[in-house]
Amino acid sequence: xxxxxxxxxxxxxxxxxxxxxxxxxxxxxxxxxxxxxxxxxxxxxxxxxxxxxxxxxxxxxxxxxxxxxxxxxxxxxxxxxxxxxxxxxxxxxxxxxxxxxxxxxxxxxxxxxxxxxxxxxxxxxxxxxxxxxxxxxxxxx
Amino acid sequence: xxxxxxxxxxxxxxxxxxxxxxxxxxxxxxxxxxxxxxxxxxxxxxxxxxxxxxxxxxxxxxxxxxxxxxxxxxxxxxxxxxxxxxxxxxxxxxxxxxxxxxxxxxxxxxxxxxxxxxxxxxxxxxxxxxxxxxxxxxxxxxxxxxxxxxxx
Numbered sequence: 001x002x003x004x005x006x007x008x009x010x011x012x013x014x015x016x017x018x019x020x021x022x023x024x025x026x027x028x029x030x031x032x033x034x035x036x037x038x039x040x041x042x043x044x045x046x047x048x049x050x051x052x053x054x055x056x057x058x059x060x061x062x063x064x065x066x067x068x069x070x071x072x073x074x075x076x077x078x079x080x081x082x083x084x085x086x087x088x089x090x091x092x093x094x095x096x097x098x099x100x101x102x103x104x105x106x107x108x109x110x111x112x113x114x115x116x117x118x119x120x121x122x123x124x125x126x127x128x129x130x131x132x133x134x135x136x137x138x139x140x141x
Numbered sequence: 142x143x144x145x146x147x148x149x150x151x152x153x154x155x156x157x158x159x160x161x162x163x164x165x166x167x168x169x170x171x172x173x174x175x176x177x178x179x180x181x182x183x184x185x186x187x188x189x190x191x192x193x194x195x196x197x198x199x200x201x202x203x204x205x206x207x208x209x210x211x212x213x214x215x216x217x218x219x220x221x222x223x224x225x226x227x228x229x230x231x232x233x234x235x236x237x238x239x240x241x242x243x244x245x246x247x248x249x250x251x252x253x254x255x256x257x258x259x260x261x262x263x264x265x266x267x268x269x270x271x272x273x274x275x276x277x278x279x280x281x282x283x284x285x286x287x288x289x290x291x292x293x
Contacts, residue, residue, distance in 0.1 A: 098202075098234065098235065100234050100235055100238055101200070101202060101203045101233075101235070102166075103166050103170060104166045104167040104170060104200050104203045104205050104234045104237075105166050105167075105203050105204075105205055106164050106165060106205075107166070108166075109166070109169065110170075110173070114177055115170060115173045115174050115177055116174060116177055116181070116241075116292035119174070119238055119241055119242065119292055120242070120292065122235065122238060
């Protein structure tokens with residue numbers, strides 16, 4: 001069954017997908033730097049009235065919890081926040097964009113967090129993306 | 142700007158995105174990286190103070206480029222290639238990130254030939270995946286920039 005992106009059911013399925021990805025368990029095993037918020041900017045045309053976020057409590061190669069929440073809540077609870085418009089998230093997931101390349105192109109912004117730390121975990125971010133690609137997803141457009 | 146005025150400036154105000162560079166993701170990343178390195182690692186501040194020159198960086202796969210203009214304790218980052226660079230680095234986005242992972246020796250802070258990241262950079266340079274133009278003529282600039290950008 002496909003889950004609407006973003007939504008609470010999609011977020012729950014994403015947590016399962018991350019934990020089922022053995023490559024993430026390896027790439028993220030040293031990650032002890034806090035939760036990561038993936039923020040989808042508001043887009044009223046697809047019924048996203050405010051910035052929303054998937055908040056991932058990732059630690060040592062495991063996703064301990066995943067919460068679908070408002071961006072303001074996620075920003076306050078996360079150590080890192082990556083933000084972008086809906087269509088860019090869709091492209092990232094569907095077309096398997098390289099996350100670093102997407103950041104360099106300005107499609108996403110790291111709005112919270114320590115960049116030198118993120119840079120050490122490029123493979124981990126790729127595996128988080130690979131996990132998202134295994135979730136059966138229904139996009140809002 | 143007077144020397145006394147310079148001493149009171151925070152590093153946030155010494156690193157500036159030129160108009161038009163705000164939407165360049167690579168420019169935002171490099172300004173954040175350099176700022177956080179300067180804040181985290183005081184030993185890098187001497188390199189920043191001595192850096193003078195113009196460095197162009199081109200992320201070929203992302204079709205993004207920028208120019209870093211160092212003027213001794215001041216850095217302005219421009220979108221695209223501006224002026225005549227002293228040094229030009231051309232590589233794919235992931236390899237540009239790789240450059241910031243280069244390990245440094247504890248003595249003199251030179252790139253560590255035993256480091257995995259430097260070995261990978263050398264291999265990619267041999268195969269033309271990372272190309273640095275002007276390095277031989279401007280090796281002090283390249284060395285200081287490497288130390289400044291390295292997260293180590």
